[in-house]
Amino acid sequence: MALTILLIDTDEERARALGEKLSESGFARVVRARGSDMAAAVERDKPDLVIIDMALPDRDALEDIRSVSSASPVVMFAGTDDPGFAQEAIAAGVCSYNLSGVALQDVRPIMASAIALFQRYRHVETELAAAKALLDERRLIERAKAILMKNRKMTEPEAYRWLQKKAMNESRKLADIVAEFVQQEEAAKRETGP
């Protein structure tokens, strides 16, 4: 039995990947929509299942789909009988609405694919963010050291130790101390002029 799945995602690439994966399985016909015309898409495509990115505010519109569709009441599928599965979906940032009362066992593998894909994308995102943070931190440390060396005539190792000690004394992260320090110094510089 082929289910019609309406896929609503902010991430083009992820949506395409998931769409392909579900279509290949042969269980599903996948249609895609932008968040803002969701009600129209539900009316037009009469999906059995809506899979939606939880980062979209448009999800609230699905909660009221009864008013735009003759479909049976919307329930969040994930809540049916397995809270663990639902939690996994929410943690991955995806959720689904069952519009046509299709059986859970038919929907489950589809949602499992979606969850896995969202998790993979999230993982990549987290890694990217971590790498970027590390780079920013290094850049800020360099900047803070330069300020200390110039204004307080410290050597580079002295400047670094000074920052470390400040972080330790205030029991805060080095990254926070450095960011704050650079911000303050630059604000002071703006006030006094170049």
Next chain:
Amino acid sequence: MSEVVALKRPRGGTKLRIGFLRLTDSAPAIVAQEFGYFAEEGVDAELLEEPSWANIADKLAYGFLDAAVIVPPLAFAVELGLRGVSQKLIIPCNLSLGGNTITLSRDLAGEVRKLAGSEGISKQRALAACLKGRAEPLPLGIVHAYSTHNLLLRYWLATGGLEAGRDVRLSVVPPARAVEALQSGQIAGFCAGAPWGEIAARAGAGVTLATSDEIWRAAPEKAFAVRARWAEGHPEALKGAIRALVRAAQFCDAPENASYTGALLSRQKYLGVDSHAILSSLPGGAVSQDNLSRFWCGAATFPWRSHALWFLQQMARWDLTGPVDREALAERVYRPDLYRAALAPLGLNVPLSDAKAEGAHDAPWQLDAAPGPIAMGPDSFCDGAVFDPIPTPASF
């Protein structure tokens, strides 16, 4: 020296994850966090910005959030399992009164105002007259099916003889999309919380036709909902969180703090919008007093059972709940007893009764409270109705 500080302000504390939306009346939670009020009460709060009410509801239901700044009808929907899995919630503290606008496209708003002025009739009657003879119901946006906005808008429309489904078609439009939806003609107006009406006005997309106050003066708006299980497991932290929020509410209500609060809320990690749009509905920040969120004065933080029962009555009126024992539900969810217990050490004036006659006052009045009375503002409805669910015996 640093050890003394460490003893006074314990690091960590009880973890409390609070969900909020990008709205002006999330202010008390944001202020309590930024000023360390939660930390001082031994609560290690984490504020999580969510893009939708559905996320707030699901994350409360599945335990990803311990608490949220919520529209009370949604708390009842979660409690009753009306939109997914159910979760027991309590509301030990209200967070704001007023702040919503009914915003219509410029042309329609102009037409309605003109007619209301020339005929000397209410704006809702004028709207009804403008809609007469239309082939299609007027499309209006609300923020969620289980929102204060849906209930207030329907109430207001009904007093003009307008009915959702027949004369207007309500659909859910997230407020951040409302400007675009107004411009494209997808909707002809919407009812949403601040600052979104102001943002639509600034963008030239719409005009505010009415506000919360014109529907129900001192209408309850956002509340602090907590998972009942969390509350039972952390009674002291709960009291601390209520005190922190009440302290923040006092800050947000003080006119001299408006620009500070507006600037804080406008930060990218909170509302991420122009602070002037936020200021326009903050006490002390508004040029006109048309649409104000109120946080403290007039017992704004007190979780009135009569508020709960009004919401439940209106939800039943529009067929949003099944059969339910409203009194029992209101008593289970709204917890003035916990509010009083939390505030006891502060010596602040706290209402003596759990309910009041909603709509009975069209002038300032005094509320019985201890240790001293509380000055209250008018609380009348646009149709003059009085909602008195639990009549109190006349004091002697």
